[in-house]
Amino acid sequence: MPTTLILGGSGKVALHLTRILTQPPYSQKVFSLIRSQDKVSQIRSLNAEPLVNSLEDLSASALADIIKSTSASTIVWAAGAGGKGGAERTRTVDRDAAIRAMDATAQAGVKRFIMVSAVDIRVRSKPAPEWYNDDDRAKSDQMWKALSAYCQAKLEADVELVKGNEKRGLVYTIVRPSTLSDEKGTGKVEAGKVHIGGPISREDVAAVVAACVVDEATGGCVFDVVPGEAGIEEAVRGVAVEKVHVFEGRY
Template structure:
């Protein structure tokens, strides 16, 4: 089983990712959390943890990790230091640790920050993090979902490198897509957008894989 470090494990989407990985026969989750108090809930569930802060040195966090999944966010409070620079810090140490893949939870609109009124700073931070990852020499997948909601997951999405339309998607389906991206046969070195749709997640990703290879 591959060890997967999840940055943002304590978030709403992050917790769903941890649960999916815990139930997987392929992956072992390592929950990266920022506060001591957050460790106990994961330890109680038998999930490995590591205490690390995206605004500080992260060298220790990636030790033993085969792949990294970035699902962290500042909630708009510190977008440059967390969403941008924190992501870049984790990429840098991941590269040094020779992790096999870095999966990034980004957002639709990150390719054109000025078009999203009121969220330009956040979108710019996500754009900068995405561009840094693409130029890092790490094997990567960048996933850009539409507007997130807490609806029940359907296991079906609409996926394209550029959808050219807006849409919603459940956090549950985003979590499933992120976990699917960790597999070796998932699209590598690619960026794509997702919203709710009618195609099974695995099937949609296989179709993308065939189109880019």
């Protein structure tokens, strides 16, 4: 049975992803690494296996041992500081722990690694993407001003995943959603080289990640995802066919 290990399993996107992956048509075995014992019953109610540990405290080798114990074929990074603990903790979780997770995945001999990142993560001294319009550039300015520590931490983690892959050899995918909302998923998105757009449902983001889990052709792809009119499987397949990499030349 295909097995996925979700890192940061108690987050809202991760919980949606757990539910989606454990049900048909996916019917996967899911392990969920969570920080708090309080979330164990919630994870079990979604037919997944909780693993209680702190990504902030685990070394790469200790996390590699956990990964090996699950026999996971795919690792999903869905963790984040969530603005708690200020800029220092954001760096500790969103950058440092994420990079250790990449190292641990490689050490464990697992190839598939899916990163949940964010739209517009890029080196801002380089030109904006050529498909951006004035509204995109304004939203970019607003996001980086309001969430500078988060954006910088995600940038450094994503750069390490892409540039450092020569030493790790992971089959990575980076999913970069726009602002997240708790609205019910529509099952429709726009993915690839897209305008920044409005908020996207966490449920839809989880469905996009699930589609990437089972479509290994998304390996090597880095793509933005926003609300749209295409079915999720169709949108993800389009990204895979075109080998979209929105990060290229922007790090």
